Amino acid sequence: MTNEMAGDKKGIGKRLILVMGTPLILLITLITYYITVPSANDYVAKINGKKITQSELNKELVSQYGTDALSTLITSKVIELEATKQKVTVSDQEIQAELEDLQKSYGGKEAFEAALESNATTLQNAKDNIKTYLTTTKLIEPTIDITEKELKTYFKENKDTFSQEEQVQASHILVEDEDTAKEVAKKIKNGDDFAELASAYSTDTASASDGGNLNYFGKGVMDESFEKVAFSMKVDKISDPIKTDYGYHIIKVTAKKAGKEATFENSKDDVITALMNEKIDVNYSTWLSSLYEDYDIESTLTSNK
Known part of the structure; x- marks a missing residue:
């Protein structure tokens, strides 16, 4: 009943960050597995005795998904290196708190685990994504300025959401x-x-x-x-x-x-969080491109699409 009767829209942004990345995570896992793990056989399937070789599978996976998977891995590695350079860390407690918040947005732990299963992913993958999300947030937040005027304007335009x-x-x-x-x-x-x-x-x-x-x-x-x-x-x-x-x-x-009308003073922290999240979404691509310029990135994989 929880999911049928109540359409909870909280945490949608975080859900998308976690769930939309799931297929690509699976593809990265598959590509890594089939490229690096030798098979006892020289084929991965047979149809009426006709073999599909592991080499053919590797080539098809890389051809279709290799550049996207590599791009995701490069981004994760750059963020990891930048976090180390800036001494930015994410604690287990922070990951757990974010995980619990995410579980609530799905309607509870069991519903969240069902969503993971339906997306063919694991709790550990979710935690890894949360860590990357929190690390990225900590890195980009100091680059964003928010004025008092912007906060008041944002509150005025979105007052009902803070009531x-x-x-x-x-x-x-x-x-x-x-x-x-x-x-x-x-x-x-x-x-x-x-x-x-x-x-x-x-x-x-x-x-x-x-x-x-x-x-x-x-x-x-x-x-x-x-x-x-x-x-x-x-x-x-x-x-x-x-x-x-x-x-x-x-x-x-x-x-x-009890119901309570929002005021700027008692909603300011929530306004800062909401506006910061909005600005992070808008500035993420530009921030990442700028970050790439600080690293010597070489890729030998080319797209065959």
């Missing part, structure tokens, strides 16, 4: 039928742990592994019936079973945030 809408933090247990919902509700009344019941019963797999946690959400995000009950409840209260198009829900409200 805090009324929000509810809730957990839920989603089941398919009313009988199961009543069974779970009875267990809760008898003192069974809500999170453990969510893990055992909930069909919303994205939240079940986290005790049914849906994090904070505002109005207009969830199913209307679900939302109406959640916003009307007091903190720490648990609802009776609620029917929606997704099944039967038992809701537990864990916290609330």
Whole structure:
């Protein structure tokens, strides 16, 4: 339900950085593997006895993807060398914090891992990409100037995005039928742990592994019936079973945030972050081209496209 009912758009930029690079990472891995690892056979496939040789595969991979893969590797190496030169480091704690933020933007750890699997990549690849992303950010930030005037203009033009809408933090247990919902509700009344019941019963797999946690959400995000009950409840209260198009829900409200209009003073840090990220996106290509000029880069691979 988490991904179906709530379309979370937070962290989209970071998602694109991680996910869009995935196919190229796979290609780099394939190219590296087939070029460097000798085969016990002189072929990689047979069709009616007709061989496709490893040499043919290597040639095709390099022909189609070699220059793109090499370009990505060169960029990563230049950034790594520049970080060493400027003594810029990224700690494991920073990577973990960014990873957790990214997982939340997907709707939880399980949903994030499913996204990795669907993109045929690994958690380690995601962490490597996060490290490169954070390193690049630390390198480019000092080259960007932001004036007070720019901050105030940006805030004025995007004020609504910095306002805090009324929000509810809730957990839920989603089941398919009313009988199961009543069974779970009875267990809760008898003192069974809500999170453990969510893990055992909930069909919303994205939240079940986290005790049914849906994090904070505002109005207009969830199913209307679900939302109406959640916003009307007091903190720490648990609802009776609620029917929606997704099944039967038992809701537990864990916290609330009152709506609050944004002011420049209380939003300034967020404005700086948002404007800095926007400027990094705009200036990245120019910054990278300038960085390349400081390094002696030689490539022997030419494109056959």
